[in-house]
Each structure stands twice: as C-alpha cells, then as structure tokens.
Amino acid sequence: MSAKILSGTDLSAEIRSEVATGVVEMQEKHGVTPGLAVILVGGDPASAVYVNNKQRACEQAGLFSDSAQLPDTATEDEILAAVHAFNEDPRVHGILVQLPLPGGIEQHRIIESIDPDKDVDGIHPYNLGKLMQGRPDFPPCTPAGIVELLVRNGHDPEGANVVICGRSDIVGKPLAALLMQRGRGGNATVTVCHTRTRDLADVTREADILVAAIGRPEAITADMVRDAAVVIDVGINRVDDPSARRGYRLKGDVDYEAVSQKALAITPVPGGVGPMTIAMLLVNTLTAARIRIHGRHHSG
C-alpha cells in the first residue's frame, strides 16, 4: 500500500483563495485592506527567501504588504523602533518578525514589543497563553496549518493518539496545546516526545497521527511508524547532494520512501507543511483586520 499524499501546496492554494475572497468582501463592506508587515534583520539568505515568499503570497491574496529590512549590525533599540513603527501604522494589521534574530539580540524582548493584537505569528506570550486556554486569536501558523491539513483531509484528530516529536516554542509545544483543546481540530490524546524521551520508537508506534518536528533528516524510520498511521513531516533539512542543481536537496524528518509504504497518509517535503504556514499567516492577518473592525465577539 502506498500512502495518500497530503498536499500542502494544493490545500494552501485553496485557503489562500478563501483569504482573497475575504479580502475583497472586507474592502467592499468596510473599505479596509488587511496589511502584513515583515521585519527582517540581517542577510541570511534562507530568511530572505521566506520573507519574499510571504510578501508575494500577501500580494497574490490582495493584502497590503510592507517590510523593514535591517542590517546584521542593527541594535536591539533599532529593531524595537521598527516594531513600534508598525505597531502604530494603521495600514498594518499583522506584524511578523522573521526568526531567528542575529546573536546578541534578546529575542523575547523583541517579540514582547509586538502589539498582541498584531501578533499574527501567535508567538507573543500573551497569545501563547490564550492558546493554552483554548481561545487563541492567532494560533501559531505552522501548528494551525497542520490542523487544517488533518481536518480538511478527513483525518480529524478527535479521539486519536497524536504523538509529536519535538518541543520547540513555534511547533511542538503550541501544536500540543491546539490539539488537546475542546472543539474543532482538538480533542486528541496528545503526547510530546523530545531528546530525553527514553524509548522514542516505543512511543511513536502508538501514534494514530505522528508529527515529526525534530530538525534531523529522516530521523523517523519505518519501524517507528504504526501501520496506517497519518504522518506529518515538519522538517526542512538541507542534505548535500552534488547531483542536485543547488548542491543540496531538501529532506524532511521522515524517511519518506520507506514510511510512505506503510502510512495511510503522509505530507511530502517540500510541498507539505511549509506552504500551509504561509497560508495560515494570511488567515491570521485577515483575522486581525476583522478583530480591529468588529471587536472580538464577531471575530470567530
């Protein structure tokens, strides 16, 4: 049996088109265009690619998009000033600070300077706390994208044993928080594993839905996966490959060839979780604009 491929490319296109419809409606009814501002510090090429992709996605969905590009040498105060300017800018409903920030910058201080009502990445502690309470305005984009991939492909996590490998602040921990809540996309029995988990394979083999967010190529092998599990691969690892045009290939955290023979469904890398993250950023930006127009009671 070969697993069904859960295409994030396809689903994200669908969601981005829903956002585009929402944007047109908002412009017609309220004369408002939702806007996203991205702050990029330093010249890391991978970060620059991500930022470009986000801006292009904004434009395609009809959102206003702005950015601030600061040099590697930017001070904490200069970054704070850039955040502050977008906090005050009425055209901007969402602010994203591209992480990681250069060494020496106190990342938490920058994140906490973002107006929580514009924190469309959902990484301000206030928003993480609301997420833990099951009432997020802005669920973090990668976890939210994973939930959409599951629910809209008929793999509702309700009642399922979900095992998450990885406990990062932007994927593992907020995804666990989302999946254990009451309501749509929730009600899963969630286990979080990490480097200190004693027998990882013992735990992963119990998973109806297995999420790999480890950051190591092909860390999840076929013997770690239960028959007919649904496998979500969050990893994007560069692996040297002299035969490839760029000298490397992208590999996920899952041994795709072997696991896809065993799983019921699996996300590819690239084209799986990655595109969903950007789509959910647009959704959250539209939500931020809705909240500013209607207040929280009409934002659902």
Place this chain on the structure above:
Amino acid sequence: MSAKILSGTDLSAEIRSEVATGVVEMQEKHGVTPGLAVILVGGDPASAVYVNNKQRACEQAGLFSDSAQLPDTATEDEILAAVHAFNEDPRVHGILVQLPLPGGIEQHRIIESIDPDKDVDGIHPYNLGKLMQGRPDFPPCTPAGIVELLVRNGHDPEGANVVICGRSDIVGKPLAALLMQRGRGGNATVTVCHTRTRDLADVTREADILVAAIGRPEAITADMVRDAAVVIDVGINRVDDPSARRGYRLKGDVDYEAVSQKALAITPVPGGVGPMTIAMLLVNTLTAARIRIHGRHHSG
C-alpha cells in the same frame, strides 16, 4: 507491597519554613515584607475556607496579608476596582483572585486585569505563555506543587512517561507545559488525556507517573495503573457519608485502597497535593517580591 505515601502535609511544612527563612532575610537586607492579597467574591463556604487557609499560611510564614471580600452581587467593575487597588498597593507583591467567580462575571477579563508581575497564581495568559516557553516567573501553584512532590521525593520526571488525566487551565494543561520543558522537574515524555480519550486505561497503564485531575471520585481504579507507578491524586471530591461528622468525606480521583497496593508511591487525599498548592503560592509571592527588588536577572 504497599505504596510509599507522598505527604504534601510534611513537604509543604518544609517549603513554608524555607519561605519563612527567605522572608526574614528579605526584611533584614531590604526592609521589605512580601505581601499577598486575596480577593474573594461571594459567600461560597468552600472558597471562604481556602481563603482563610491561605491567609493563615501567609501569617505563619511572616508574609503581609490583605484581602478584599465582595458580595455575590458585586459587579465586574467593582471586582476590577478591587484588583486595581491591589495592583497599585506597594505592600502587595502577589494578588490571588479566588476562583470560580460568580456566574455572569467574565472571568478572563478579571484575570487579565491583574498586573502580570503580581500574578502569583500564574493564570494570566501572559504568564501561561511564558510557562509554555519554559521561562515562567510564577508557575501555577498546583502544577508547581506536584513537581516539588515528585522531585523532592526522588521521583524525578526526567525521561519518565507521565500521563495526566484532565485538561483544565489550572492543573492539566500547565502541568503538561512544566513537565515537558528542559531543566529541573522537566524532560518528561508527557501525555494529556481527557473525556475524549478513546481507551483511557490503555494510556494510563503506560504511565511511570500518573496524575489524576479529573474531578470524579475514584475514577482511577487499580487495573488502570501499572505496577510500581507513582500516582499523584489532584482530586478533592465530597462524597456523602452519614457516618462522618460533617455528613461527607473527602475522596480523591484515585481508588486509594486498591491502587496503593500496586503503586510505588501515592499522594493521599487530603494531605497530598492540596497543602502543596498553598506552599507554592507563598513561594511565588516571595519570588514576586524578589523580582521587584532585584529585577528578573536575579530572580532565579
């Protein structure tokens, strides 16, 4: 074999005495007495008992203690005013709003009005978010008490399979967040179960450490517990008992008689987790005073 009893009464006395020592030191070095203010709305007798216990514990440990008692008929604005007064009161380092609040009061609005630097219950979303990031100033008191009960009795959760039954905002979810972090009292492989978990016994039998926070008397029976597991019982349920002086007895969420024959260690009810909650409230209040004196870098 009969399980070792993990006495919260004994350990909380030890911790309260550590707090008392810290209070004397703070008075000598800085002339500051840490202070806790409790807000009680309405006349629920159980809540009144909790509030009295907290105030007595404060006084015994040498803390300053204050309270505001509002009638059942108090409006949201009146409760907000009481919180605001304590936010502004320099003698007060910690504020606790006794939950639940009477119906009709928007609980989240009250909680979010507490100055996060005085939120010694650790329930403001900002503090829950910092908890999720693994850098809490004020870990919520019941979860923090459970971690102390484990660590100080030689049952370090590191590497253990911990199963938590219950997903409340004040016990299950923040306890999961604490136990999955790096560092002391963390590094556990954590699973959170709840009413929608498919086969609860299947999951609980995998637990090296089992935490019951369900709110139903004796919901955890012996067949649900692995041999030599460590069992933490968070439940405090009143069960009718005409032979008892008050007409009821307190029962935990665990069938204590049967499970204690099988477990390696177990907390009793009463005298287990309950007293730990109050002790950790005092610890957090002392921490709040330390942070105000030294700032965050010296608060560890």
